Amino acid sequence: MPDFDFLFRKYHRRLLLYSLKYVESESDALDIVQNIFVAVWENGKYKQSENLVKAYLFSSVKNSCLNYLKHQKIVRQFEHESGLYIREIEAIHYQSGEKSLIENESLKQINDAIDSLTEIYKEVILLSRFEGLKNQEIAVKLNLPLRTVETRIFRALSTLKEKISQKSFFILLYLKGLQKK
Amino acid sequence: MTGMKEKDYIESLIARYLNGICLPEEQQELKLWIEESPENRNEYLSIKDIWDSSRSQADRAEGQLVIFYKNQLEKTKKARILWVRYSSAVAAIFAIGLVISLLIPQEKSSRHQNMQVFSVPLGSRSKVLLADGTLVNLNSGSELKYSSDFSDNNRVVSLSGEAFFQVKSDSLYPFVVKTANFDVKVSGTKFNVCTYDENSYSSTTLAEGKIELKIEGSNQNFVIKPGEKFELDRKTRKYSLESADIESEIAWKDGEFIFRNIPFPELVKRLERWYDVKLNYSDKGLQSYAYTGRFKNQETIWQVLDALRLTSPIDYRKMTFREFTLIYKPLN
Numbered sequence: 001m002p003d004f005d006f007l008f009r010k011y012h013r014r015l016l017l018y019s020l021k022y023v024e025s026e027s028d029a030l031d032i033v034q035n036i037f038v039a040v041w042e043n044g045k046y047k048q049s050e051n052l053v054k055a056y057l058f059s060s061v062k063n064s065c066l067n068y069l070k071h072q073k074i075v076r077q078f079e080h081e082s083g084l085y086i087r088e089i090e091a092i093h094y095q096s097g098e099k100s101l102i103e104n105e106s107l108k109q110i111n112d113a114i115d116s117l118t119e120i121y122k123e124v125i126l127l128s129r130f131e132g133l134k135n136q137e138i139a140v141k142l143n144l145p146l147r148t149v150e151t152r153i154f155r156a157l158s159t160l161k162e163k164i165s166q167k168s169f170f171i172l173l174y175l176k177g178l179q180k181k
Numbered sequence: 182m183t184g185m186k187e188k189d190y191i192e193s194l195i196a197r198y199l200n201g202i203c204l205p206e207e208q209q210e211l212k213l214w215i216e217e218s219p220e221n222r223n224e225y226l227s228i229k230d231i232w233d234s235s236r237s238q239a240d241r242a243e244g245q246l247v248i249f250y251k252n253q254l255e256k257t258k259k260a261r262i263l264w265v266r267y268s269s270a271v272a273a274i275f276a277i278g279l280v281i282s283l284l285i286p287q288e289k290s291s292r293h294q295n296m297q298v299f300s301v302p303l304g305s306r307s308k309v310l311l312a313d314g315t316l317v318n319l320n321s322g323s324e325l326k327y328s329s330d331f332s333d334n335n336r337v338v339s340l341s342g343e344a345f346f347q348v349k350s351d352s353l354y355p356f357v358v359k360t361a362n363f364d365v366k367v368s369g370t371k372f373n374v375c376t377y378d379e380n381s382y383s384s385t386t387l388a389e390g391k392i393e394l395k396i397e398g399s400n401q402n403f404v405i406k407p408g409e410k411f412e413l414d415r416k417t418r419k420y421s422l423e424s425a426d427i428e429s430e431i432a433w434k435d436g437e438f439i440f441r442n443i444p445f446p447e448l449v450k451r452l453e454r455w456y457d458v459k460l461n462y463s464d465k466g467l468q469s470y471a472y473t474g475r476f477k478n479q480e481t482i483w484q485v486l487d488a489l490r491l492t493s494p495i496d497y498r499k500m501t502f503r504e505f506t507l508i509y510k511p512l513n
Contacts, residue, residue, distance in 0.1 A: 012242035012246070083198075086208070093226055129236040130237040134202060150192065153200075158231075
């Protein structure tokens with residue numbers, strides 16, 4: 001039986017990363033994650049097997065983020081309309097049972113994939129994602145046109161995607177579907 | 182708008198959007214592009230997911246844990262009722278393969294000399310209830326032996342292959358499982374032992390209770406706690422004792438096949454045993470892959486191979502009745 005502190009330490013960072021998918025403000029994201037742990041503490045769910053708790057934690061963070069988005073939609077009725085819409089597509093995608101890498105992969109695996117990128121890709125990812133520079137700042141720093149930095153970031157992400165998806169496969173057996181053929 | 186949708190442009194548009202520096206009209210463009218086709222949508226979503234998972238986020242768990250306990254303490258002190266909003270989030274578990282097939286026990290129970298032998302052929306599983314009330318689930322290709330005077334006060338069995346034991350509790354007369362590599366001594370517990378000759382590792386995983394383990398030909402004794410897995414490299418004799426995922430370790434006894442990040446060669450071995458087939462492959466490229474999945478054992482080997490083909494760069498060809506060749510076809 002997993003104990004509460006263990007779960008908190010193991011999943012806090014991943015849940016926070018997950019909520020930052022939708023929630024720009026870090027303090028809001030921290031609140032969301034705290035509330036989820038409060039719920040798990042109070043309803044005793046943390047006493048269940050780790051797999052169940054993990055599924056519960058992630059589906060709670062998904063629901064909280066969706067609610068957050070709904071709320072944002074009301075608050076910022078006219079601003080950033082398409083941006084919110086894009087986030088909503090994303091939220092619906094994950095609500096339908098799809099799993100994010102944050103949920104599936106260990107973060108170490110992702111970091112290993114970053115380490116194995118070629119130098120020019122690794123450089124932009126580190127500057128953008130780890131040092132938090134804006135694209136424009138990276139362009140100045142590396143003395144490159146902005147567009148080049150942007151396509152490079154995209155391609156670095158796309159290479160990471162391949163690296164990770166080639167390493168592990170999720171075998172899904174849709175028995176019903178296969179039988180129909 | 183359509184003229185602008187060349188690849189480079191979309192790539193930098195996505196990079197700008199992720200960076201939070203898109204103008205409203207650019208966001209609108211991206212939204213239209215995403216809506217244009219499911220391929221676009223999936224491409225955007227997978228890139229966004231990579232973006233979200235590859236970032237530095239200082240691990241603040243410790244500090245947050247302190248805050249958590251402080252808040253909980255205050256709550257009880259002031260007897261405040263905190264309104265906690267959480268959704269009734271019961272994870273939908275996809276039941277893949279809905280019916281559990283009941284396997285007809287095919288064990289050959291034979292008596293030779295004074296040993297009782299239960300052997301389970303490849304491709305099936307079996308259950309044995311021993312005289313002392315201990316229940317043993319035997320996995321494919323396993324053999325359980327015990328002396329014909331096995332009784333309440335002589336509880337010794339030997340195993341090759343894999344078995345899950347639910348040992349009847351008796352602290353006076355311990356239950357002993359002997360294997361080629363180690364002996365396991367218990368009083369009353371639930372545990373799994375996996376010791377196939379063709380595997381490079383032998384292991385035991387404890388679900389409940391306590392077990393003592395002694396490595397063959399050495400004086401080393403280990404006490405294993407619930408949730409732990411002891412694993413021994415048969416060649417080098419190196420061992421590890423780590424916390425394990427009990428559910429996936431013992432899922433086989435309920436006819437389920439759960440595996441998390443297992444290397445390809447291991448997956449092939451397991452499928453061969455479960456389905457009593459031969460799977461040949463020669464391409465080294467396959468070795469480095471890891472697989473995660475879950476299914477019920479009543480699927481046919483064809484269905485499993487079809488699933489492999491759909492989800493990974495593997496194709497297969499049938500050679501003979503129970504023999505297949507796996508072909509590596511990397512994605513380009």
